Amino acid sequence: MFAQSVLAESNSLYVGDMIFYIISFVILMLLVKKFAWKPVVKMMHDRAEKIANDIDSAEQSRNEASDLATKRQSELQNSRQEAATIIGNAKQSGEKQRSQIVASAQNDAQALKENAEQDAKQARQDALKSAQNDVANLSIEIASKIIHKELNADDQKALIDSYIEGLGKDES
Amino acid sequence: MGGDAFTFKLFGLMFDWTNIISGLIVFAIVFFLLFGLSRKLQMKPKGGQNIIEWIIDFTNGIVRGQMPADEAPHYNFMIFVLFVFVFVSNQFGLLFNISWNGNEILRSPTADPIITMTMAMIVMTLTHFAGVAKNGFGGYLKSFCTPYTAMLPINLFEEFSNFLTLGLRLFGNIYAGELLLKLVAGMAFSHGIPTMIVSLPLEIVWQGFSIFIGSVQAYVFVTLTSVYISSKVSTEE
Numbered sequence: 001m002f003a004q005s006v007l008a009e010s011n012s013l014y015v016g017d018m019i020f021y022i023i024s025f026v027i028l029m030l031l032v033k034k035f036a037w038k039p040v041v042k043m044m045h046d047r048a049e050k051i052a053n054d055i056d057s058a059e060q061s062r063n064e065a066s067d068l069a070t071k072r073q074s075e076l077q078n079s080r081q082e083a084a085t086i087i088g089n090a091k092q093s094g095e096k097q098r099s100q101i102v103a104s105a106q107n108d109a110q111a112l113k114e115n116a117e118q119d120a121k122q123a124r125q126d127a128l129k130s131a132q133n134d135v136a137n138l139s140i141e142i143a144s145k146i147i148h149k150e151l152n153a154d155d156q157k158a159l160i161d162s163y164i165e166g167l168g169k170d171e172s
Numbered sequence: 173m174g175g176d177a178f179t180f181k182l183f184g185l186m187f188d189w190t191n192i193i194s195g196l197i198v199f200a201i202v203f204f205l206l207f208g209l210s211r212k213l214q215m216k217p218k219g220g221q222n223i224i225e226w227i228i229d230f231t232n233g234i235v236r237g238q239m240p241a242d243e244a245p246h247y248n249f250m251i252f253v254l255f256v257f258v259f260v261s262n263q264f265g266l267l268f269n270i271s272w273n274g275n276e277i278l279r280s281p282t283a284d285p286i287i288t289m290t291m292a293m294i295v296m297t298l299t300h301f302a303g304v305a306k307n308g309f310g311g312y313l314k315s316f317c318t319p320y321t322a323m324l325p326i327n328l329f330e331e332f333s334n335f336l337t338l339g340l341r342l343f344g345n346i347y348a349g350e351l352l353l354k355l356v357a358g359m360a361f362s363h364g365i366p367t368m369i370v371s372l373p374l375e376i377v378w379q380g381f382s383i384f385i386g387s388v389q390a391y392v393f394v395t396l397t398s399v400y401i402s403s404k405v406s407t408e409e
Binding site for chain 2: 014020022027039046
């Protein structure tokens with residue numbers, strides 16, 4: 001059982017085996033290097049590189065994101081300010097317009113009032129005038145009826161006018 | 173030649189059929205195992221790629237643990253192939269141990285001292301080459317005289333004993349494992365059913381232990397290899 005297993009019991013050194021194993025081992029190394037080692041190690045190296053790149057790019061996008069956030073913040077601030085200015089302007093112009101409108105309304109009202117006063121005065125004048133005429137006519141009729149005497153209308157009118165003028169002076 | 177073994181002669185060199193056949197099969201297994209594991213490589217590994225990457229990381233770790241960081245990458249590949257080859261060789265005999273006409277056909281190649289000493293020789297030659305390549309021939313010779321010249325014989329003897337122990341440790345472990353397996357198997361068939369019942373658990377236990385021994389010895393072999401290489405390349409000037 002041990003005959004071929006142990007060197008000491010064998011009659012000669014198996015030099016052939018040694019050379020066979022050395023050559024086979026070298027061939028094995030060449031084959032494994034070509035078909036297994038190189039692609040696998042390359043893949044491992046690629047992966048390590050990819051992970052490093054990913055970490056770098058993650059860092060970069062994080063920085064970009066924080067930049068964008070600051071930018072957004074400042075822009076928000078700007079637009080808020082702008083909005084405040086716009087509102088302020090609008091308030092001012094609204095105030096201005098209001099005072100203008102109020103002023104013009106006051107003017108209009110003043111003018112209307114004046115017109116109305118004038119109209120009223122006119123009307124009073126007219127009414128007085130027509131009343132003078134009526135009174136003159138009436139008094140002529142009355143007088144003519146009473147005294148049966150045809151009185152000159154113009155003389156009568158002048159008489160009554162002077163009388164009414166005297167009345168108006170007493171009134172005012 | 174003696175007619176004691178299963179040998180043939182070619183070009184005036186002695187060959188042993190057992191070693192040639194087992195060796196060829198082991199070389200084929202190692203190659204096709206690694207070839208099969210490294211197919212369909214992906215950035216995101218799965219299946220076989222994970223296994224081969226784990227083995228590579230494992231052997232790279234062994235080398236890195238023993239050597240200066242700038243030297244380690246040169247020997248990663250050598251240690252990787254050596255580890256897989258020794259590991260498969262150690263386990264091979266546990267799976268296939270075939271005898272025919274009193275001659276063994278298949279067994280662990282590492283259960284033969286010739287083969288383990290050949291592996292040890294490859295390793296020791298590599299360490300000496302590495303020493304010369306790193307420190308130059310002068311530095312290489314000087315490394316035998318450290319720390320002082322009086323240490324020269326001890327250093328030389330150490331080289332020789334390193335070579336012997338590296339090969340014989342592997343051989344002894346694997347050979348003893350297989351021998352005991354064979355003895356237990358022989359016992360099982362010696363007296364019919366009763367011995368079979370007794371032998372079966374023994375065989376199972378010893379097979380499990382041999383798998384452990386074979387793995388540990390493969391690890392020890394490549395670790396010592398990297399230690400020897402490291403001691404040659406990192407000589408302090």
